[in-house]
Amino acid sequence: MLEIGDEAPDFTAPLANGDVESFTLSDRLDEAPLVLAFFPAAFTSTCTTEMCTFRDRMANFEDVGAAVYGVSIDTPFTLNEFRRQNDLNFALVSDTNREIIHDYDVSMDFDSLGVRNVAKRAVFVVDADETVSYAWVSDDPGAEPDYEEVAAAAESARN
Template sequence: MVETGDTAPDFTAPLANGDVDEFSLSDHLDDEAPIVLAFFPGAFTSVCTTEMCAFQDRLSSFDDLDATVYGVSRDSPFTLNEFRAQNDLEFGLISDYNKELIDDYDVEMDFADLGVYGVAKRSVFVVDGDGEVTYAWVSDDPGVEPDYDEVEAAVEDAA
């Protein structure tokens, strides 16, 4: 699992931002860091919706720290654009449709009783301008949200 002090695995994936663009982490470190990568199991589920809306509610605080927030899930970029629209999310959502980021960050979980495999554990990583992970939080319980104050403090430390 990726931990604090590790170099963040670089990736290129579709970004749902109202359109669908290509997003490479390394291309955004210079002008958007610190970057918050908030992995979540699935769009349109109750806890994931609450979590992404909580990040939206705090977006101005992250903006004040010159930080950028991205949600990350296995949903398609088209699903994520609809999720963004329905929840008035102003930040981009990264589609890990092929499960590459989940594997690289080692945050895979299954809902075997539902027949759902290979989704993201709820987790948050803060990446500084040098590509170093300065904060890592991973939950084995999909019903637990991150401590948003703690994430904000980690961003402030990385800024």
């Protein structure tokens, strides 16, 4: 698992921002700190609550100059619809190839449902040096991050 002080794995993936564009982490470091909020699946209850909470608290991140990106294995088209229906004010990264969740070591299975290789609920804050300055990973898909702690970590990463 990635820990504070580790180099954040670089990646390129589709970005759902109303359109579908390409997102490369290393090309976005000028937006740092970057908050990468991994979630298992769009349109599920806890994932919707989590992404809507980030939406509702976006001012906390904007105030410290941080950019928030959700990351899931959903297609960019699904993620754009999820953004639209929930009025999300940040973009979502599509990891349909499951490379990012493997590189960040946040892959999990829902064995009882026969669902494999989805993202654990996790949050990483990446600073301008591409270093992980905050890491939270949960094995409980019903858990949510401490949003105030994430905002404080983003603020610290800015300084």
